[in-house]
Amino acid sequence: MQNRKTAVIITKFECAQSKMTSNPLKELGRTTIVKRAVVACQQAQLSPIIVITGFDGPSVERHLAYYGVIFFQISDYGSIDFQKDLRPALEYGFEKCDQVMILPTEYPFCKTETMRMLTEQEGEVRIPVYNGKKTGFPLLLTRKAFDRINPQIKFNGWTSFFEKNEL
Numbered sequence: 191m192q193n194r195k196t197a198v199i200i201t202k203f204e205c206a207q208s209k210m211t212s213n214p215l216k217e218l219g220r221t222t223i224v225k226r227a228v229v230a231c232q233q234a235q236l237s238p239i240i241v242i243t244g245f246d247g248p249s250v251e252r253h254l255a256y257y258g259v260i261f262f263q264i265s266d267y268g269s270i271d272f273q274k275d276l277r278p279a280l281e282y283g284f285e286k287c288d289q290v291m292i293l294p295t296e297y298p299f300c301k302t303e304t305m306r307m308l309t310e311q312e313g314e315v316r317i318p319v320y321n322g323k324k325t326g327f328p329l330l331l332t333r334k335a336f337d338r339i340n341p342q343i344k345f346n347g348w349t350s351f352f353e354k355n356e357l
Contacts, residue, residue: 196309196330197283198236198291200227200259201348202244214243214250214295223295224250228257231293234305238286240279272351273341284333292348293328300328315357331357 202214214224221229224241231239239259243250247263262279264270283290291308293300305328308316314335317324329348335357343354 194289194309195287196236196289196291197238197240197287198231198293198305198328199240199242199279199283200224200231201242201292201294202246214246215253222253224254225257227293227295227300228254228259230300230302230305231291232257233302234309236291236305236309238283240283242276242279270345272339272343272345276345277341280331280336284336289330289332290336291328291330294348297327304328315352 215222218226228239228241231237239257240262241250241254241259242262242264244264244266247261251261260282262282264275270276280290289309291305304318308318308328308330311330314332316330317326318328319325326349329352338357339355343351345351
């Protein structure tokens with residue numbers, strides 16, 4: 191098992207076109223979805239933690255003011271342009287780390303242990319497996335896989351974007 195430095199990107203969307211978005215400030219027990227995601231990433235020793243926000247950016251930034259996260263903002267979730275909106279956050283993560291994990295807030299119950307296991311595994315793209323099936327999130331991407339992404343492919347969510355890029 192290698193100890194690789196891993197950044198994480200927390201996004202509010204998996205599939206922008208399907209309207210399957212969540213409110214990152216929605217209460218989840220005694221915390222919120224986005225705060226739970228940040229704390230889980232901190233417990234898994236992922237750093238830096240990058241949060242991509244949209245129109246709700248100022249509210250999310252105030253909410254996480256003392257958590258040491260970095261923010262990138264997307265102006266329109268309805269038409270996400272990979273090159274303009276997402277690539278800068280991924281580039282930032284790869285400047286600091288060997289690999290980047292992607293965690294949409296639509297999946298707030300990711301276990302810290304799952305995150306740790308993904309960081310220790312081999313492969314250009316790593317996805318959790320349950321009962322022999324790849325289950326979705328979080329996704330982990332190496333620089334080699336990132337360099338193979340075709341930025342001309344339309345972004346309609348991480349899963350379909352990676353499939354279209356044959357990652």
